Amino acid sequence: MARAGLTADRVTLAGAELADEAGLDQVTMSQVARRLGVKDASLYTHVRGLEDLRGRIALLAADEKTLRIAEATAGRSGKDALVAFADAWREYAHAHPGRYTATQLPIRIDPELAANAPGPRRAVELTYGMLRGYGLAEPDLTDAVRLLRSTFHGFVALEAAGGFGHERSPQDSWVRALDALHTLLEHWPPSREGDSA
Amino acid sequence: MARAGLTADRVTLAGAELADEAGLDQVTMSQVARRLGVKDASLYTHVRGLEDLRGRIALLAADEKTLRIAEATAGRSGKDALVAFADAWREYAHAHPGRYTATQLPIRIDPELAANAPGPRRAVELTYGMLRGYGLAEPDLTDAVRLLRSTFHGFVALEAAGGFGHERSPQDSWVRALDALHTLLEHWPPSREGDSA
């Protein structure tokens, strides 16, 4: 019987494709094995188990998303960069819903695996770089980064969960949200003393 | 053998408790049945299946969250209301992580069940009510609501997923984010023509 020529990466990719097509919860060892024309037990040579596979998909997605954002924001600054960043984020989530939901999993990723992934550090660099033009200093910079990531992720997540009614197109709200965030960054409120509610 | 006295609500509550203690993915028919001292097949009298149970947990969580927010914002306005609203949201997510993640599920809830739930409509009313003081008109109002919900949900979700490093406390970033959102609402940017990128 001919070998299937599997590797951890090929298994991960098959899982990622399945996640996008059928939803992350349909990503099972059996389904992935079936898609690869192989028995499920064979996957355990390449991947530690289901949890490990999901973690690898999450890592793959994070890397891909970061790459898209890097390409989109290259050479841009100010609001251009902000919009390019945000649109790339949202478009990745739309194009790869299963992969994207994998990134939402509580981090239970093999640390050794994560250490080799370029994604996280690169993502942080990109975000801080995008905000450079707004002239924020720490800790406002960190707070702004967190606010932006929260908004991008939250918007995409609510959109995917069907959280927006049909009255107004999400796209229009998205554009306005980016407008709003831009003006917010330009007029970031000064920190006041005694704030720790 | 004495009856256990189950109802759909009691089954849902047991599932919700289990979700908070062990994570939503540990909410299985078998586990919930075990917790109730009953065989798993017995649950199907009260609940259509696992998907239905998860939907019910999501609905319960939405109602509870809305109630907390209503209590927190009662009698407040302006930034007070905004902060109370947001804090109640985040505190609910912290207190009931399993229930909260259930609300993130793509809506696959029994429509008949959802129709009887007071949550969604009430939540919308509350949010619009909170924004009344800022003097926004449609469609800006809808856009602002969506932005706020996105940010609240996104922040909580990233926080739960371990998405924030350890450099700065999430609490501090949260307080500053609310400051920022408040000033943003006070200076909501006017809509410009030709915006539809």
Next chain:
DNA sequence: TTGCTGTTCCTAGGGGCTCTAGGTTAAACC
């Protein structure tokens, strides 16, 4: 060509899960 080695992929099987079908038995009403 033959034999050796390491890895890939297999079969077999245990245990947990969801859900259905159909039987009992407890509670509720006449």
Next chain:
DNA sequence: GGTTTAACCTAGAGCCCCTAGGAACAGCAA
């Protein structure tokens, strides 16, 4: 007390994850 209506049960099919151990292929050496 008898009848009816449900709640709860046992039994079982089918799918899932994962482990243990066997078979077969690829590469290399002699």
